[in-house]
Amino acid sequence: MSAILELRGVVASYGAAPVLHGVDITVDNGAVVALLGANGAGKTTTLRAICNVLVRVDGDIRFAGHRIDGKSTESIVRLGIGHVPEGRGTFEGLSVDENLRLGAYVRRDPQVAADFDRVFAHFPALAARRRQQAGTLSGGEQQMLAIGRALMMRPRLLLLDEPSFGLAPIVVAQIFSILAAINRDEGMSMLVVEQNAHHALALAEQVYLLETGRVVMSGPPSRIAGDAAVRRAYLGQ
Amino acid sequence: MQAFLHQLLSGLATGAIYASLAVALVTIFKTTHHVNFAQGELAMFSTYIAWSLIQKGLPYWATFPATLAVAFVAGVVIERVVVRRVEHAPVLSVVIVFIGLLVICNSLAGWIFGFSIKAMASPFPSDAWYGSAYLSAHELGMIAVTLAVLLCVFLFFRFTRLGLAMRAAADNPESSRLVGVRVGWMLALGWGFAAALGAVAGMMAAPVVYLEPNMMTGVLLYGFAAALLGGIDNPWGAALAGFIVGVLENLAGAYLVGTQLKLAVALVVIVGVVTFKPAGLFGRRLVVRV
Numbered sequence: 420m421s422a423i424l425e426l427r428g429v430v431a432s433y434g435a436a437p438v439l440h441g442v443d444i445t446v447d448n449g450a451v452v453a454l455l456g457a458n459g460a461g462k463t464t465t466l467r468a469i470c471n472v473l474v475r476v477d478g479d480i481r482f483a484g485h486r487i488d489g490k491s492t493e494s495i496v497r498l499g500i501g502h503v504p505e506g507r508g509t510f511e512g513l514s515v516d517e518n519l520r521l522g523a524y525v526r527r528d529p530q531v532a533a534d535f536d537r538v539f540a541h542f543p544a545l546a547a548r549r550r551q552q553a554g555t556l557s558g559g560e561q562q563m564l565a566i567g568r569a570l571m572m573r574p575r576l577l578l579l580d581e582p583s584f585g586l587a588p589i590v591v592a593q594i595f596s597i598l599a600a601i602n603r604d605e606g607m608s609m610l611v612v613e614q615n616a617h618h619a620l621a622l623a624e625q626v627y628l629l630e631t632g633r634v635v636m637s638g639p640p641s642r643i644a645g646d647a648a649v650r651r652a653y654l655g656q
Numbered sequence: 657m658q659a660f661l662h663q664l665l666s667g668l669a670t671g672a673i674y675a676s677l678a679v680a681l682v683t684i685f686k687t688t689h690h691v692n693f694a695q696g697e698l699a700m701f702s703t704y705i706a707w708s709l710i711q712k713g714l715p716y717w718a719t720f721p722a723t724l725a726v727a728f729v730a731g732v733v734i735e736r737v738v739v740r741r742v743e744h745a746p747v748l749s750v751v752i753v754f755i756g757l758l759v760i761c762n763s764l765a766g767w768i769f770g771f772s773i774k775a776m777a778s779p780f781p782s783d784a785w786y787g788s789a790y791l792s793a794h795e796l797g798m799i800a801v802t803l804a805v806l807l808c809v810f811l812f813f814r815f816t817r818l819g820l821a822m823r824a825a826a827d828n829p830e831s832s833r834l835v836g837v838r839v840g841w842m843l844a845l846g847w848g849f850a851a852a853l854g855a856v857a858g859m860m861a862a863p864v865v866y867l868e869p870n871m872m873t874g875v876l877l878y879g880f881a882a883a884l885l886g887g888i889d890n891p892w893g894a895a896l897a898g899f900i901v902g903v904l905e906n907l908a909g910a911y912l913v914g915t916q917l918k919l920a921v922a923l924v925v926i927v928g929v930v931t932f933k934p935a936g937l938f939g940r941r942l943v944v945r946v
Binding site for chain 2: 470472473491492493496497502504508509510511512513517520521522524525568572
């Protein structure tokens with residue numbers, strides 16, 4: 420299986436303060452990879468480094484074989500990367516419909532209309548609120564909207580920054596089952612940052628554990644979940 | 657009563673100018689959070705371009721779109737070349753840059769076209785509109801042109817892909833980049849639109865206030881008053897407030913303070929809004945959680 424995303428020796432910093440100190444991560448085509456770690460370990464920064472958002476990046480980042488480090492955010496995402504950012508990144512003053520239309524901003528194909536239906540089928544709660552101003556949605560609905568917006572791009576790779584953040588457990592389970600279905604049916608690759616290790620370990624084929632800006636452990640979920648230290652720190656056991 | 661109606665309606669006509677300028681100010685404020693003090697001078701300079709095109713023999717309604725196009729390009733270039741460099745600078749630096757732009761435009765206009773007052777033709781007939789005692793054809797034309805332009809702006813922002821992208825860039829630049837919107841260009845386009853709107857205001861104002869390098873100084877003050885009164889982040893509020901300020905100014909000039917003190921009306925509106933209702937009539941109150 421070829422890699423859709425490869426990070427080699429990625430160093431990232433906010434101003435003068437380095438946050439990542441040489442991170443290596445590989446996402447295989449069609450795979451779901453989970454990125455675990457404590458607050459401040461550099462999970463969000465890793466996703467930001469991939470899309471060149473708000474951070475200074477050094478190192479080698481390849482998407483589908485092409486170097487993307489040093490490119491502008493707009494050019495990177497146009498290659499087919501959907502980024503669900505930390506804090507959801509809702510266009511608060513725009514309607515739900517407009518948020519989703521912006522997701523498809525770079526697309527010119529005629530299937531966009533069908534993809535609206537697809538997103539509403541995944542998230543019926545949004546369908547009832549199409550004309551509503553997105554800033555007035557609940558936190559859970561805004562998270563669904565953020566995922567829906569990224570899906571509207573029809574990306575080859577989906578970056579998810581804590582999709583479970585602020586959601587009720589039942590909604591979290593629902594979102595992870597939707598993600599699993601999309602991965603299975605469409606072969607969309609995903610890199611998921613999660614605090615909620617249970618769901619992430621269930622979804623992913625490969626897991627990276629990040630500590631203070633370095634990958635300290637990686638492997639299939641069974642091995643990571645079997646590690647005593649991980650169980651203590653992330654699974655509450 | 658007749659005199660009152662006349663004052664009211666011609667207030668609406670001057671209000672149209674303030675409305676265009678206020679919407680231009682709001683457009684730039686919404687996208688970049690800068691208040692463009694040079695907006696009036698850019699409008700004045702555009703009007704000179706229109707004037708010299710007319711001098712060269714071009715018909716007015718060919719000059720009109722040509723001037724808008726020139727103003728649009730100039731706005732885009734100014735954003736990309738000058739404003740972009742101070743994007744993250746402290747607010748005072750930005751203000752100084754805008755004041756610099758103001759002085760440059762003003763002096764350049766004087767240097768190229770001279771400081772003597774010029775008459776600018778109105779595209780509308782000079783007689784009263786169908787014998788109406790209340791409104792001249794030019795005043796009516798001003799209102800019609802402004803409303804038509806504002807309608808175009810509304811339709812553009814509401815229904816086009818580019819308009820949506822520009823609103824997105826103003827709403828959340830980070831997320832806009834993440835969906836592939838080239839935010840830098842959207843800000844430049846915003847400047848282009850604002851400059852073109854200003855050019856409309858200048859061309860409509862010139863037949864009334866006459867063409868000279870300082871023609872927009874007072875007008876800009878009313879534009880500020882309108883933008884603040886309507887809510888600095890609400891273009892429709894600003895447009896409506898433009899007409900309100902125009903009427904207030906005219907009525908106050910006729911019945912309260914006399915023409916000499918009319919400009920003070922704008923200042924009273926500005927101080928009043930800032931003191932008693934900082935969000936304006938239709939603006940959103942900005943609440944920041946800390």
